Amino acid sequence: MDSQSISVHSRPLKILSAYTGAASFEDALKDPRAIRLLWLEILVNDQLDLAPWLDREDVREAYAKACRWYHTYRSLIDSVLARSPLPYEAGPVDSRDYRVFAEVLQFVADHT
Known part of the structure:
Protein backbone atom coordinates (compact mmCIF):
# COMPACT_ATOMS: atom_id res chain seq x y z
CA MET A 1 0.00 0.00 0.00
CA ASP A 2 1.51 3.34 -0.97
CA SER A 3 1.32 6.37 1.29
CA GLN A 4 -0.98 8.22 -1.13
CA SER A 5 -3.74 5.66 -0.60
CA ILE A 6 -3.89 6.40 3.14
CA SER A 7 -6.42 9.04 4.12
CA VAL A 8 -4.89 12.34 5.15
CA HIS A 9 -7.30 12.41 8.08
CA SER A 10 -6.51 8.91 9.38
CA ARG A 11 -4.66 8.81 12.68
CA PRO A 12 -3.91 5.84 14.87
CA LEU A 13 -6.73 5.03 17.24
CA LYS A 14 -5.79 4.57 20.89
CA ILE A 15 -8.84 2.73 22.22
CA LEU A 16 -11.46 2.17 19.55
CA SER A 17 -9.43 -0.45 17.70
CA ALA A 18 -8.92 -2.42 20.92
CA TYR A 19 -12.47 -2.01 22.20
CA THR A 20 -14.38 -2.38 18.92
CA GLY A 21 -11.97 -3.66 16.29
CA ALA A 22 -12.29 -0.48 14.22
CA ALA A 23 -9.21 -0.08 12.02
CA SER A 24 -9.80 3.61 11.33
CA PHE A 25 -11.90 6.54 12.43
CA GLU A 26 -14.02 6.02 9.32
CA ASP A 27 -14.68 2.41 10.37
CA ALA A 28 -15.57 3.52 13.88
CA LEU A 29 -18.26 5.85 12.55
CA LYS A 30 -20.01 2.84 10.99
CA ASP A 31 -20.26 0.96 14.31
CA PRO A 32 -22.89 2.04 16.89
CA ARG A 33 -20.77 0.63 19.73
CA ALA A 34 -17.74 2.63 18.58
CA ILE A 35 -19.85 5.78 18.30
CA ARG A 36 -20.91 5.33 21.95
CA LEU A 37 -17.20 5.20 22.91
CA LEU A 38 -16.10 7.97 20.56
CA TRP A 39 -15.98 10.58 23.34
CA LEU A 40 -13.35 8.49 25.10
CA GLU A 41 -11.19 8.23 21.98
CA ILE A 42 -11.38 12.01 21.61
CA LEU A 43 -10.55 12.43 25.29
CA VAL A 44 -7.35 10.37 25.17
CA ASN A 45 -6.24 10.97 21.58
CA ASP A 46 -5.30 14.52 20.66
CA ALA A 66 -15.04 14.72 25.91
CA CYS A 67 -14.55 18.43 26.66
CA ARG A 68 -16.83 18.26 29.72
CA TRP A 69 -15.04 15.19 31.06
CA TYR A 70 -11.63 16.71 30.35
CA HIS A 71 -12.37 19.80 32.44
CA THR A 72 -14.04 17.84 35.22
CA ASP A 78 -3.03 15.04 32.81
CA SER A 79 -1.37 12.76 35.38
CA VAL A 80 -1.99 9.72 33.16
CA LEU A 81 -1.37 11.02 29.65
CA ALA A 82 0.07 13.97 27.80
CA ARG A 83 -2.44 15.69 25.56
CA SER A 84 -3.32 19.16 24.36
CA PRO A 85 -6.07 20.74 26.44
CA LEU A 86 -9.64 20.52 25.19
CA PRO A 87 -11.79 23.66 25.26
CA TYR A 88 -14.20 24.25 28.13
CA GLU A 89 -17.73 22.97 27.51
CA ALA A 90 -20.37 23.88 30.06
CA GLY A 91 -22.55 21.10 31.36
CA PRO A 92 -22.56 18.13 33.69
CA VAL A 93 -20.89 14.77 33.30
CA ASP A 94 -22.93 11.62 33.79
CA SER A 95 -21.39 9.74 36.71
CA ARG A 96 -22.67 6.46 35.23
CA ASP A 97 -19.85 6.77 32.67
CA TYR A 98 -17.13 6.98 35.33
CA ARG A 99 -16.33 3.25 35.33
CA VAL A 100 -15.64 3.14 31.59
CA PHE A 101 -13.71 6.43 31.86
CA ALA A 102 -11.46 4.96 34.56
CA GLU A 103 -11.04 1.72 32.59
CA VAL A 104 -9.97 3.62 29.47
CA LEU A 105 -7.47 5.74 31.40
CA GLN A 106 -5.98 2.55 32.85
CA PHE A 107 -5.86 0.97 29.39
CA VAL A 108 -4.10 3.99 27.90
CA ALA A 109 -1.65 4.17 30.81
CA ASP A 110 -0.79 0.49 30.34
CA HIS A 111 -0.35 0.80 26.55
CA THR A 112 1.71 3.96 26.17
Missing part, protein backbone atom coordinates in the same frame (compact mmCIF):
# COMPACT_ATOMS: atom_id res chain seq x y z
CA GLN A 47 -3.96 13.39 17.28
CA LEU A 48 -7.42 13.01 15.74
CA ASP A 49 -8.42 15.45 13.03
CA LEU A 50 -12.16 15.73 13.60
CA ALA A 51 -12.72 18.54 11.09
CA PRO A 52 -13.96 16.27 8.27
CA TRP A 53 -16.66 14.81 10.53
CA LEU A 54 -17.86 17.80 12.55
CA ASP A 55 -20.94 18.01 10.33
CA ARG A 56 -22.11 14.80 12.04
CA GLU A 57 -24.19 15.35 15.18
CA ASP A 58 -22.81 12.22 16.87
CA VAL A 59 -19.22 13.47 16.44
CA ARG A 60 -20.11 16.94 17.75
CA GLU A 61 -21.87 15.38 20.77
CA ALA A 62 -18.90 13.10 21.47
CA TYR A 63 -16.53 16.07 21.25
CA ALA A 64 -18.63 18.14 23.66
CA LYS A 65 -18.81 15.22 26.09
CA TYR A 73 -11.13 15.39 35.56
CA ARG A 74 -8.28 17.42 34.06
CA SER A 75 -5.79 16.76 36.90
CA LEU A 76 -6.36 13.01 36.71
CA ILE A 77 -6.18 12.91 32.91
Whole structure:
Protein backbone atom coordinates (compact mmCIF):
# COMPACT_ATOMS: atom_id res chain seq x y z
CA MET A 1 0.00 0.00 0.00
CA ASP A 2 1.51 3.34 -0.97
CA SER A 3 1.32 6.37 1.29
CA GLN A 4 -0.98 8.22 -1.13
CA SER A 5 -3.74 5.66 -0.60
CA ILE A 6 -3.89 6.40 3.14
CA SER A 7 -6.42 9.04 4.12
CA VAL A 8 -4.89 12.34 5.15
CA HIS A 9 -7.30 12.41 8.08
CA SER A 10 -6.51 8.91 9.38
CA ARG A 11 -4.66 8.81 12.68
CA PRO A 12 -3.91 5.84 14.87
CA LEU A 13 -6.73 5.03 17.24
CA LYS A 14 -5.79 4.57 20.89
CA ILE A 15 -8.84 2.73 22.22
CA LEU A 16 -11.46 2.17 19.55
CA SER A 17 -9.43 -0.45 17.70
CA ALA A 18 -8.92 -2.42 20.92
CA TYR A 19 -12.47 -2.01 22.20
CA THR A 20 -14.38 -2.38 18.92
CA GLY A 21 -11.97 -3.66 16.29
CA ALA A 22 -12.29 -0.48 14.22
CA ALA A 23 -9.21 -0.08 12.02
CA SER A 24 -9.80 3.61 11.33
CA PHE A 25 -11.90 6.54 12.43
CA GLU A 26 -14.02 6.02 9.32
CA ASP A 27 -14.68 2.41 10.37
CA ALA A 28 -15.57 3.52 13.88
CA LEU A 29 -18.26 5.85 12.55
CA LYS A 30 -20.01 2.84 10.99
CA ASP A 31 -20.26 0.96 14.31
CA PRO A 32 -22.89 2.04 16.89
CA ARG A 33 -20.77 0.63 19.73
CA ALA A 34 -17.74 2.63 18.58
CA ILE A 35 -19.85 5.78 18.30
CA ARG A 36 -20.91 5.33 21.95
CA LEU A 37 -17.20 5.20 22.91
CA LEU A 38 -16.10 7.97 20.56
CA TRP A 39 -15.98 10.58 23.34
CA LEU A 40 -13.35 8.49 25.10
CA GLU A 41 -11.19 8.23 21.98
CA ILE A 42 -11.38 12.01 21.61
CA LEU A 43 -10.55 12.43 25.29
CA VAL A 44 -7.35 10.37 25.17
CA ASN A 45 -6.24 10.97 21.58
CA ASP A 46 -5.30 14.52 20.66
CA GLN A 47 -3.96 13.39 17.28
CA LEU A 48 -7.42 13.01 15.74
CA ASP A 49 -8.42 15.45 13.03
CA LEU A 50 -12.16 15.73 13.60
CA ALA A 51 -12.72 18.54 11.09
CA PRO A 52 -13.96 16.27 8.27
CA TRP A 53 -16.66 14.81 10.53
CA LEU A 54 -17.86 17.80 12.55
CA ASP A 55 -20.94 18.01 10.33
CA ARG A 56 -22.11 14.80 12.04
CA GLU A 57 -24.19 15.35 15.18
CA ASP A 58 -22.81 12.22 16.87
CA VAL A 59 -19.22 13.47 16.44
CA ARG A 60 -20.11 16.94 17.75
CA GLU A 61 -21.87 15.38 20.77
CA ALA A 62 -18.90 13.10 21.47
CA TYR A 63 -16.53 16.07 21.25
CA ALA A 64 -18.63 18.14 23.66
CA LYS A 65 -18.81 15.22 26.09
CA ALA A 66 -15.04 14.72 25.91
CA CYS A 67 -14.55 18.43 26.66
CA ARG A 68 -16.83 18.26 29.72
CA TRP A 69 -15.04 15.19 31.06
CA TYR A 70 -11.63 16.71 30.35
CA HIS A 71 -12.37 19.80 32.44
CA THR A 72 -14.04 17.84 35.22
CA TYR A 73 -11.13 15.39 35.56
CA ARG A 74 -8.28 17.42 34.06
CA SER A 75 -5.79 16.76 36.90
CA LEU A 76 -6.36 13.01 36.71
CA ILE A 77 -6.18 12.91 32.91
CA ASP A 78 -3.03 15.04 32.81
CA SER A 79 -1.37 12.76 35.38
CA VAL A 80 -1.99 9.72 33.16
CA LEU A 81 -1.37 11.02 29.65
CA ALA A 82 0.07 13.97 27.80
CA ARG A 83 -2.44 15.69 25.56
CA SER A 84 -3.32 19.16 24.36
CA PRO A 85 -6.07 20.74 26.44
CA LEU A 86 -9.64 20.52 25.19
CA PRO A 87 -11.79 23.66 25.26
CA TYR A 88 -14.20 24.25 28.13
CA GLU A 89 -17.73 22.97 27.51
CA ALA A 90 -20.37 23.88 30.06
CA GLY A 91 -22.55 21.10 31.36
CA PRO A 92 -22.56 18.13 33.69
CA VAL A 93 -20.89 14.77 33.30
CA ASP A 94 -22.93 11.62 33.79
CA SER A 95 -21.39 9.74 36.71
CA ARG A 96 -22.67 6.46 35.23
CA ASP A 97 -19.85 6.77 32.67
CA TYR A 98 -17.13 6.98 35.33
CA ARG A 99 -16.33 3.25 35.33
CA VAL A 100 -15.64 3.14 31.59
CA PHE A 101 -13.71 6.43 31.86
CA ALA A 102 -11.46 4.96 34.56
CA GLU A 103 -11.04 1.72 32.59
CA VAL A 104 -9.97 3.62 29.47
CA LEU A 105 -7.47 5.74 31.40
CA GLN A 106 -5.98 2.55 32.85
CA PHE A 107 -5.86 0.97 29.39
CA VAL A 108 -4.10 3.99 27.90
CA ALA A 109 -1.65 4.17 30.81
CA ASP A 110 -0.79 0.49 30.34
CA HIS A 111 -0.35 0.80 26.55
CA THR A 112 1.71 3.96 26.17
